[in-house]
Amino acid sequence: MNGLPEFGARPVLEARGLSMHFGAFCALDSADFSLYSGRALALVGESGSGKSTCAKLLTHVLTASAGHIFHAGRDVTKLRGRQALLNYRSAVQMVFQDPFAALNPAHTVEHHLTRPLALHRPDLSTAQRRDAVDELLRAVDLDPAITLRKHPHEMSGGQRQRVNLARALAVNPAVLIADEPTSMLDVSIRLSVLDTFRDLKRERGIAMLYITHDIATARYVAEETAVIFRGRIVERGPTAQVIDSPRHAYTRLLLAAVPEVGSPFGAGNSLAPLAAQVRESCDRPGTLREVTPGHWVRFAA
């Protein structure tokens, strides 16, 4: 696995020059990326860098100020009509950061999974629907016999996030956008939840956008990683290369800030100077250049 898509593979979803302005503020500046079947792209950046704006554009919560989104050969940047939006949304599903807020506390797990099936797959009989719900729960490593009748408050955060994933999978999406799916979970269970995302992506051929501020977890989910800073992608390439040989100063800063066992804070390893320097120097747009095959880095023009 070198992180590069197979030669000739066609992206499931493609963003070209995607931009979003809120008044004078540019939240996303001309982003280019492609999502491929069975593979994940990690979009890594700090709060306010534009990564969630990206998710909102791809899911049509926001309409782009400029640029294009292509899906199944069509430009879906501006969708007209309820049916077109419904079709697009069943192809592009999302899992949110907060597993507590994303589920309705008054309803059981069964309700949460039956509803999307009833809405998007009306052809299923009641018995088929019940089987589909059981199958979805098993796919996310939950036991239907125990989980079906539970309400959100009777489950842990990780179990709730698994239910959210099952809900997204219910409509057989081609694309899954996961916005910080483990950042509100205990560090100790993040890996096992990420494993489930990674396995399902491969088994079902889903194209995944994994949004996170924790670059350390990108390696466990995503073949490719794009680092975004102040609305601009500053580095993009195979995940192992981006983590092991980072070229952009901001990528280096992000990597240095990841908590690591065995390097106590102290004189000599303070990050504050590097952080100040990066914030100061990164305001110039610059251009993306390919440094090794598939590895793009933004250089000051």
Next chain:
Amino acid sequence: MTEPILSVRDLCVDYATPNGLTRAVKNVSFDISAGEVLGLAGESGSGKSTVAFAIARLHRPPAFITGGSINLAGTDVLALQGRELRAWRWRDLSVVLQSAMNALNPVLRVSAQFADMFKAHGITTKADIRDRTADLLQMVGIKPDRMDDYPHQFSGGMRQRIVIAMALALRPKLVVMDEPTTALDVVVQRELLEEVAALRHKLGFAVLFITHDLALMSQFCDRVGVMLRGQLIELSTPTAMVAEPQQDYTRRLWASIPPLHPKPGETLVRMKETPQ
């Protein structure tokens, strides 16, 4: 280090539930020396926050302290009542919680919130309050001329800095920090904790640091403790605990952290969650 500033002995905290009492903290004992940073780690529901809340006397029913003692700098913390308790809190011990956005009042200027706190502790001269507020903001890297802004005009990291400045205002002996950086991204988290580390050397306060992030705890703390189902199962220095964890649970907890640069052949542990 020096003799303990905080002594917790056989602390027990129970929660009243419809099915009777549930013991959330079971006979927990530890000391913190003056100026020391002690970390308590554990998964959700392990009792780590309950310990922190009990020490700050912030626990509310259905939580009840049912046994043990807490002594901070000669004060029997569990005996404090009413006015005495209110004066003690913030002067001797202050608290920084996870969500800065919830700790600051959104409709009051930052300066007004500092003034509230100072007035509650007998500092009432207007000029004195503004001087002290300016000094405190400066100390945590925020320009004093922003003291009359509202909380929403600051970023999450800056709001957390403001909360930390407020927690240090009366020069407490112990600052309890319950997941102070969990809502922040890694770069801001690192900058903030570096700042706290520098300040505690300068001002000499001790810190009880509650987190679920073992790697972060090992970087920031002098000693670390691990909690499991209400018990403190291990307590030592970060180096010792990584090199020779005494408990199998601790070993698995360390091995569950996704490393940035995995070593070939290294096995990562996938922890099973304990349902709530």
